[in-house]
Amino acid sequence: MLINIDRQSTKDHIYQQIYREIKNTILENKLSPSEKLPSKRGLAKELGVSINSVTNAYEQLLAEGYIYTVERKGYYVEDIKQFMSPQELSVRPDFPEDLKEKAMDDQDGWISLSHISTDISMFPFNEWIKCEKMAIKYHAEELSEVSHPQGPYLVRQTIARLIAVSRGVICEPEQVIIGPGTQPLLWQIMNMLPLSITTAIENPGYSRLYQQLKDTNHHVIPIPLDEKGIDMNRVEELNPNLLIITPSHQFPTGIIMPISKRLEILNWTVNHKHTYIVEDDYDSEFKYGTDNIPSLQSLDRHQRVIYTGTFSKTIMSGLRISYFVLPPDLLREYRRKYSNWIQGSNALSLYTLHYFIESGEYTKHIKRMNNSYEQKRELLVKELQSRFKKDIYINDIRAGLHFLAEFKTNHTYEDVSEKAIQKKLEIYPLTRFMLDGQLVGTDKIVLVIGFASIASEEIPEAVQRLYEIFYEDEKGSSRL
Amino acid sequence: MLINIDRQSTKDHIYQQIYREIKNTILENKLSPSEKLPSKRGLAKELGVSINSVTNAYEQLLAEGYIYTVERKGYYVEDIKQFMSPQELSVRPDFPEDLKEKAMDDQDGWISLSHISTDISMFPFNEWIKCEKMAIKYHAEELSEVSHPQGPYLVRQTIARLIAVSRGVICEPEQVIIGPGTQPLLWQIMNMLPLSITTAIENPGYSRLYQQLKDTNHHVIPIPLDEKGIDMNRVEELNPNLLIITPSHQFPTGIIMPISKRLEILNWTVNHKHTYIVEDDYDSEFKYGTDNIPSLQSLDRHQRVIYTGTFSKTIMSGLRISYFVLPPDLLREYRRKYSNWIQGSNALSLYTLHYFIESGEYTKHIKRMNNSYEQKRELLVKELQSRFKKDIYINDIRAGLHFLAEFKTNHTYEDVSEKAIQKKLEIYPLTRFMLDGQLVGTDKIVLVIGFASIASEEIPEAVQRLYEIFYEDEKGSSRL
Numbered sequence: 012m013l014i015n016i017d018r019q020s021t022k023d024h025i026y027q028q029i030y031r032e033i034k035n036t037i038l039e040n041k042l043s044p045s046e047k048l049p050s051k052r053g054l055a056k057e058l059g060v061s062i063n064s065v066t067n068a069y070e071q072l073l074a075e076g077y078i079y080t081v082e083r084k085g086y087y088v089e090d091i092k093q094f095m096s097p098q099e100l101s102v103r104p105d106f107p108e109d110l111k112e113k114a115m116d117d118q119d120g121w122i123s124l125s126h127i128s129t130d131i132s133m134f135p136f137n138e139w140i141k142c143e144k145m146a147i148k149y150h151a152e153e154l155s156e157v158s159h160p161q162g163p164y165l166v167r168q169t170i171a172r173l174i175a176v177s178r179g180v181i182c183e184p185e186q187v188i189i190g191p192g193t194q195p196l197l198w199q200i201m202n203m204l205p206l207s208i209t210t211a212i213e214n215p216g217y218s219r220l221y222q223q224l225k226d227t228n229h230h231v232i233p234i235p236l237d238e239k240g241i242d243m244n245r246v247e248e249l250n251p252n253l254l255i256i257t258p259s260h261q262f263p264t265g266i267i268m269p270i271s272k273r274l275e276i277l278n279w280t281v282n283h284k285h286t287y288i289v290e291d292d293y294d295s296e297f298k299y300g301t302d303n304i305p306s307l308q309s310l311d312r313h314q315r316v317i318y319t320g321t322f323s324k325t326i327m328s329g330l331r332i333s334y335f336v337l338p339p340d341l342l343r344e345y346r347r348k349y350s351n352w353i354q355g356s357n358a359l360s361l362y363t364l365h366y367f368i369e370s371g372e373y374t375k376h377i378k379r380m381n382n383s384y385e386q387k388r389e390l391l392v393k394e395l396q397s398r399f400k401k402d403i404y405i406n407d408i409r410a411g412l413h414f415l416a417e418f419k420t421n422h423t424y425e426d427v428s429e430k431a432i433q434k435k436l437e438i439y440p441l442t443r444f445m446l447d448g449q450l451v452g453t454d455k456i457v458l459v460i461g462f463a464s465i466a467s468e469e470i471p472e473a474v475q476r477l478y479e480i481f482y483e484d485e486k487g488s489s490r491l
Numbered sequence: 492m493l494i495n496i497d498r499q500s501t502k503d504h505i506y507q508q509i510y511r512e513i514k515n516t517i518l519e520n521k522l523s524p525s526e527k528l529p530s531k532r533g534l535a536k537e538l539g540v541s542i543n544s545v546t547n548a549y550e551q552l553l554a555e556g557y558i559y560t561v562e563r564k565g566y567y568v569e570d571i572k573q574f575m576s577p578q579e580l581s582v583r584p585d586f587p588e589d590l591k592e593k594a595m596d597d598q599d600g601w602i603s604l605s606h607i608s609t610d611i612s613m614f615p616f617n618e619w620i621k622c623e624k625m626a627i628k629y630h631a632e633e634l635s636e637v638s639h640p641q642g643p644y645l646v647r648q649t650i651a652r653l654i655a656v657s658r659g660v661i662c663e664p665e666q667v668i669i670g671p672g673t674q675p676l677l678w679q680i681m682n683m684l685p686l687s688i689t690t691a692i693e694n695p696g697y698s699r700l701y702q703q704l705k706d707t708n709h710h711v712i713p714i715p716l717d718e719k720g721i722d723m724n725r726v727e728e729l730n731p732n733l734l735i736i737t738p739s740h741q742f743p744t745g746i747i748m749p750i751s752k753r754l755e756i757l758n759w760t761v762n763h764k765h766t767y768i769v770e771d772d773y774d775s776e777f778k779y780g781t782d783n784i785p786s787l788q789s790l791d792r793h794q795r796v797i798y799t800g801t802f803s804k805t806i807m808s809g810l811r812i813s814y815f816v817l818p819p820d821l822l823r824e825y826r827r828k829y830s831n832w833i834q835g836s837n838a839l840s841l842y843t844l845h846y847f848i849e850s851g852e853y854t855k856h857i858k859r860m861n862n863s864y865e866q867k868r869e870l871l872v873k874e875l876q877s878r879f880k881k882d883i884y885i886n887d888i889r890a891g892l893h894f895l896a897e898f899k900t901n902h903t904y905e906d907v908s909e910k911a912i913q914k915k916l917e918i919y920p921l922t923r924f925m926l927d928g929q930l931v932g933t934d935k936i937v938l939v940i941g942f943a944s945i946a947s948e949e950i951p952e953a954v955q956r957l958y959e960i961f962y963e964d965e966k967g968s969s970r971l
Binding site for chain 1: 507550551554555556557569570571572579582583584586587589590591592607608609610611612614616620623624627631632633634635636637638644661663664665666671672674675678682699700702703706707719747748749750751752753754778780781782784785792794807808809810811819822823826827828829830831832833834835836837838839840944
């Protein structure tokens with residue numbers, strides 16, 4: 012056995028070199044199975060190294076199973092058959108070109124009218140860290156343990172209290188299931204119900220969720236809206252087991268579902284066993300000019316509404332704290348199915364959230380953001396109307412973090428989308444949310460305009476770019 | 492219309508009282524559909540309140556759809572049919588007794604030999620918060636946005652570098668999928684493969700995962716172990732599509748899979764298309780006396796190993812940051828299926844983790860914990876051996892956060908478990924991890940003994956209680 016030692020190596024200790032050399036010799040089949048290795052003392056002497064170095068190398072080889080030991084006799088080579096050579100092993104396979112991620116496009120100079128992002132600039136991170144320190148002080152033990160599958164009881168209690176006050180939701184902390192997002196929680200619910208369930212979803216609607224459900228082979232059908240929300244005639248025809256709706260502020264049209272439609276839906280479920288409504292209350296915290304609209308769940312006396320809320324819009328999306336409120340029957344089934352599930356939301360953030368709510372900082376932050384968003388919304392609506400005049404119709408429902416705007420134009424969606432990239436304006440055409448891909452009229456373009464993440468100072472420039480997108484001819488001069 | 496106003500109310504504003512009174516009148520059907528409401532000025536005069544109060548009440552009723560407005564004419568009652576009375580609505584349904592959660596048992600005086608919890612007392616929370624402040628400073632924008640389905644590229648890059656050095660894992664950041672736990676990530680993988688796949692899992696093994704998979708109707712088969720790890724004869728008979736193993740430190744037996752078995756498994760996959768191995772490296776960071784054992788993935792040249800790691804043991808379980816490293820073929824399929832998935836791990840913690848690793852704090856913490864765990868382990872082994880002498884056999888594999896101990900005894904597992912509760916000692920019998928419920932011999936009791944969460948000072952007392960559990964007769968006096 013030839014062992015080369017590099018005494019000057021700063022990379023590897025002597026014992027690591029001995030270990031590697033012997034390992035490779037074994038993998039190359041240059042030592043036969045059951046062959047005896049030199050004694051530790053003998054090899055140390057031969058190599059001119061300490062016995063310690065040889066001992067460490069032998070221990071590592073032993074731990075990994077390259078050699079075995081017979082008491083009072085010594086170390087022997089294990090029987091390791093049929094394997095590639097160390098040369099082959101050193102070859103790193105090429106990573107396929109099509110899977111490489113492209114570097115993010117340069118975001119410089121872009122303005123966004125996205126409905127997704129929120130304004131993080133006013134978030135009181137210092138207060139958050141104060142609450143986090145309390146979480147660490149009082150709950151360090153719990154952070155290292157596996158928590159209740161539904162999340163810590165203390166935090167569920169706080170959420171139950173919060174939504175009782177702000178949304179009229181009637182529930183016990185037992186009914187709250189915390190999770191790292193609406194998607195995974197919905198997955199859990201869907202995997203609880205029989206495999207053949209049919210899910211109905213609003214159209215236009217939340218296309219990301221729709222696609223995700225389709226991609227994972229769920230049976231999900233888009234249902235059109237009338238002026239009050241989801242078309243109940245179509246729901247009755249389809250007879251779905253799960254009906255996912257956004258009554259507080261329909262996404263993306265902004266419709267606030269009127270009481271008559273709410274009662275119609277609740278009455279419908281009463282006559283259909285094993286049917287549940289998912290009330291997705293994704294941005295109900297923001298209302299301008301009116302108080303909050305009580306949740307659909309607050310009217311439900313037959314325990315058919317699954318209320319779902321999130322802190323993604325009110326705190327930040329990256330927090331990954333959402334929750335479902337399950338009716339008792341579903342809760343019983345959930346417990347049966349997920350008693351071995353591990354809560355997925357970050358416990359440090361959950362306990363921090365508890366103190367953030369309890370201290371009143373959460374409500375303060377929502378008020379502050381409600382004012383700020385209201386101002387930005389008004390400014391944006393005003394700028395749009397004064398720039399586009401009769402060529403714009405804004406569906407002025409004063410709620411949430413986005414609104415629909417209809418532009419009279421002969422441009423196509425492709426034109427407008429392409430021009431928007433040139434102008435570095437991030438826009439979301441309504442077509443993106445048409446779940447079955449149909450168009451939205453031919454003499455107009457409808458955009459879903461978000462106002463949460465844009466800075467007030469950028470609003471005039473955003474409107475100017477939008478104007479140029481619609482009215483600038485190829486030479487760059489305005490037609491009007 | 493009779494409207495009672497309580498001018499002294501500190502609970503409700505005047506407009507809220509008017510709103511509620513009119514709402515209830517409508518729900519009680521005391522106003523007919525299309526009936527005209529008094530003018531704002533008229534009602535204000537009648538009630539002796541400001542016009543503003545009536546306006547706010549009407550606006551809220553309008554937003555919720557109780558009334559509608561006809562331009563220049565006034566406000567009218569909507570058509571709301573068939574609903575329960577406000578009296579019925581005020582009844583809160585009883586919450587079923589069987590779903591109520593019991594208050595946690597008093598933990599006072601208990602000592603735990605759990606293998607699950609880790610020692611949080613030495614975690615450098617101050618350094619963590621420093622890193623968190625950097626995350627906030629440099630990534631605030633990203634925190635309010637929806638991140639890449641696999642997690643932020645920057646963090647995947649850091650993880651890829653970390654496991655290349657510490658575990659020999661060969662991968663690009665593109666292959667890393669971050670998620671809030673091994674369970675949900677495994678669910679995603681299983682939902683990608685055909686519905687009829689067979690999964691093999693080690694027995695004894697990770698019973699929580701096994702139960703969870705069974706509870707959600709996955710086809711999962713326990714496979715017994717031989718002295719080197721999973722029994723490959725049984726694997727070949729079953730021919731599973733997914734083989735979940737813990738080669739670095741088998742859970743719960745502690746077996747470190749020797750190189751010969753590793754190569755046998757890798758060679759087996761080469762001959763079986765559409766077969767993948769999940770290498771669950773749940774606690775490989777802790778090795779006492781030897782260096783880390785290179786991962787199975789580091790030997791895989793046919794891209795059949797899904798490497799999975801976690802920060803649950805090295806940082807804390809409540810962090811919910813785990814990751815899978817997918818072979819290119821599975822990655823391609825993952826992207827196809829989950830392009831609309833929202834990353835479930837907390838972005839603030841992910842960026843914090845990035846700085847925690849980059850600053851060297853992570854490696855420092857692992858070294859510190861490795862020393863501390865090694866000392867606790869040695870103390871516990873010594874105490875057990877000197878107390879139980881020939882009646883104990885400890886499978887002394889110096890790795891991970893737990894070991895197996897065999898006690899010669901005629902007691903049953905039921906006896907011992909019951910006695911442990913009396914003695915306030917949390918123990919985990921091996922039977923808990925026997926996936927098909929078989930017994931483990933009749934003249935011995937095997938315990939999975941964790942040493943991570945117990946304090947050094949408590950070790951003698953824990954061993955004393957264990958001794959009493961085995962040897963104290965009913966009267967409380969020791970038999971030996």
